[in-house]
Amino acid sequence: MAIERWVAVTGGLLLLVAIGIRAWRSSQGRRRWGRLALGAEAGAAIALGIALLLAIRGAGGWQPADLRQAAWGMALATVGVHLGLGWWTGSHSGGLVVGLVALALTLLGIFSFPGSDSPSACPELASPAYMEWALFFVGAGGAAVAGSGGLASAFRERMQRRGSSFSLPRRRDLHTLTAQAAVLSLVALGAGLTVAAWWGWQTAGRPMSGDPREGWMAMALLIVAMSRLAWQLERQAGRWAAGLAMAAAAVALLGLLAVPGLSWLPAP
């Protein structure tokens, strides 16, 4: 097994530790141990960053279409956005779901094969293209965190209806996480699309390069914008915002990882 996979496995194990601590903490109703979970999450972020760098070095360059690099990049962005927003807002709620999402992405990268990248994964990436894709990954990570916040809100409501004895995160903390991650995603995806438009204009005279993943990112941006607008609804604003954040996360993940070449009526 290549060394980057071992490093990613370490990151996955650290995420598992963070998830375990948070789950145990919720079941026991104890609010301590939070720092240990945060430390494990930060360690996982460092391990994923190293694994990503090694994978990039092994491939001879950053290939956004390479499933392994994309999956680890998304996992790193998700954990990084969660840690950053937690530091900024003072609340690390939703960490259990964020950890599970990041773990799933890490495993996807570990079990993808070197040959699983797109056949067209041989791009001429210039500096603006690197910037564009870095912003897309941050934006997709923000959408994943917002979606995780939404999922945690839905889970919380369900547990509360059942009269669960679990120590659940506060609704307002989850709402804050969902809303702030959505704005971060909106800004990062918007900036990525702006760079794509500028670079497309400089190189091809069009406002976009024609890469279908840019279209998927634009769709994710529209849904994130809807999630942000949902806070202005008079009724059930939180539910709408959470649901739309989950939809945006699904579109962003699908667009970056699964459907770059999807075409219902393929050209001959």
Next chain:
Amino acid sequence: MTDHSLPSGKFRFDPLSALWRIAASPQTLMVLLALVGLALALGITVPQIPAGEAQNPQAWLAAQPGAAGPFGGLIDALRLHDLFHAFWFHLLLVLVGLALFVWTVDAAELAWLATRRRSWAAGDLALWGRAAPQASLSTDITAAEAQTRLEAFLTENRYRWVALPNASPGNLVAGRRGLFLWAWPLALGAVLAALLGLAIVANWGWQNGDWLPADGDELAVGHGQPLTVRLDRYGPSQESGDLDQQRSQITWLPDGGTPLQDVAVLGHPARFEGVALRQMGHVPIVQMSVRDASGRSLALQAGGDEPGTAGAVEVAFASAEDTPLVFLADRDLFLALDFEPHCRGGGPALRVDLLGGGGQDRQTLGTLQESGTVTGGGLQVDVDLAYRPILRVDHRPAVGLVVAGMALAVAALTVGWLASPRLVRLVLASSGDVTRVQILVPSPLRGNRWLWGLVAQLQEALADGD
């Protein structure tokens, strides 16, 4: 927007006000954004007519697999193969533009009211909408004492606050960093400008097809422009021999004007009076000759050329994705050329494959990054590799508006988010021994992180000294 001058009981329908209210509601904008997102999804999954096929789209449509399927009629009716030029898509963008205009005006009104010197009027409170208070506090001190403490807290924390005139006592509007409220209308206005730019791009301007010139070739720009462009030389810059840094030295030749020399490189087009010449990339031009094991030169036939004679043949790639074939008549074999512009940290490469058995048997003879020889299958293939630029001439002035609008929108959104301007209305009401403080946030500021911090601080201020 209530007209107090009307006698009670009479209702006059105002279509403009109704239209404004519909466009200003978040539901409308959300539905419109959802429809644009759906259109984008269709635009990605259903192949769009390529620019090169625009002259004869029916032939291209007929060649699409699934075109005659059960959804073929629906796809044609909705023009899903040319979605971004369909009437309904343009109508959708117009409606989005209308809604964005209304949102921009409303957001600017809120920012204006929050930053002007004059006090708030009772009519301005409509901006808070009809939603329930976002937070509520209770205290057992009197309303007068609560108001004194709230005012002291707001002053200490550098809030700009006013007591509402003509309202019940204990009705305050407080704001902080109000200037940054202008970020939201600025962002919306910039998106509107970008949308306008997109509409102009779709209807104004032109772009020629790819031009693959040899040194010295000239192209009349066309489209009524009295202008010709000539490629003087294509080659590496003095600083670098890297193929990505290859540049096209050109001369603009205006009719009756002074010729002007310029340079185009990837990402840095040459411009002349609004016309841009872009270097999109490069394609190989291959001079090829083939010898058998005995050293005899074989006859070659490339593309639609006449049956070849022994010697060298020139193979020109029509695009970087092209895979031209060279026929070896003596052997009933083909040579397939495949160009990889730039791959995995290496330079551009040309792969030479030998095809036999009707294309079933494929043997890679070798990959070249510069002129050289590959061997295999009893053949020796000599390749002289050179490059030509892919150039494209266009005039699309509004793309700059699209990019500038997007950049301004992102910058304004970022500033507004980081600065986190605050605006709240505090309403005090007494009931028995309990004083209740309701906290209302205007709709554009809902879902922000500062509210719960403010609530905690207000709770503390009201509890102090108890």
